[in-house]
Amino acid sequence: QVQLVESGGGLVQAGGSLRISCAASxxxxxxxxxxxxxxxxxxxxxFVAAISWSGGSTVYTDSVKGRFTIYRDNVKNTxxxxxxxxxxxxTAVYYCVARSAGLGSPTxxxxxxxxxxxxxxxxxxx
Numbered sequence: 001q002v003q004l005v006e007s008g009g010g011l012v013q014a015g016g017s018l019r020i021s022c023a024a025s026x027x028x029x030x031x032x033x034x035x036x037x038x039x040x041x042x043x044x045x046x047f048v049a050a051i052s053w054s055g056g057s058t059v060y061t062d063s064v065k066g067r068f069t070i071y072r073d074n075v076k077n078t079x080x081x082x083x084x085x086x087x088x089x090x091t092a093v094y095y096c097v098a099r100s101a102g103l104g105s106p107t108x109x110x111x112x113x114x115x116x117x118x119x120x121x122x123x124x125x126x
Contacts (some may be wrong), residue, residue, distance in 0.1 A: 002026040002115040004096045009120030017084045020120055022096030024077045033099045033106045034072055034079040035059075035113065038092035038122075048094070049081060050106030059106045064090075086124045093119040 008020040022034070035050030049070040050059045058070055067086075072079040079096065097113035107113075 002032070002098050004098060004115055004117035006094065006096045006117045006120035009094065009122045011123045011125060012086055014086060014088055014124055014126050016086050016124075017082070018086060018122060019080055019082045020094055020122065021078055021080045022117060024079070024096075024098060027101065031101050031104055032115075033104050034070075035097045035106060036070065036079075036081050037095045037097055037110060037113075038090075039095070039119075040089075040092040043092075045095075045110060047108040047110065050097075050108065051079065052106050053104035057106055059108055061108065083122070086122075088124045088126045091122060091124050093121050095119045 003025045005023050012018045031053050033052050036048040037045050038048050039045040047061050051070045051072050055072050067084050069082045096117040098115040100114045
């Protein structure tokens with residue numbers, strides 16, 4: 001089992017920046033692709049970004065490309081999402097996700113992720 005705990009969410013003005021973090025514990029951290037999804041009130045959950053277990057490959061949804069950057073640290077067992085030039089439409093609960101052991105490639109499909117965190121709220125005011 002892998003446990004994921006997000007932190008760093010909060011309220012920020014439009015145009016500002018925020019970095020959210022996810023700490024993983026439990027089974028070995030390496031070998032898993034990791035990522036972030038988000039869900040806004042009344043909307044479907046959507047993929048945001050993902051990173052391979054080596055950190056060498058990343059995938060982003062179009063709406064965040066050029067503004068968000070995903071990082072991982074396999075020593076600290078963390079994956080971070082740096083969010084810049086935030087917009088009100090980025091307001092959502094952000095969920096950290098991890099694939100099963102051995103699945104090191106990132107994917108934008110929610111069914112590809114076995115482990116999910118509880119989420120952290122990000123609110124962007126206009």
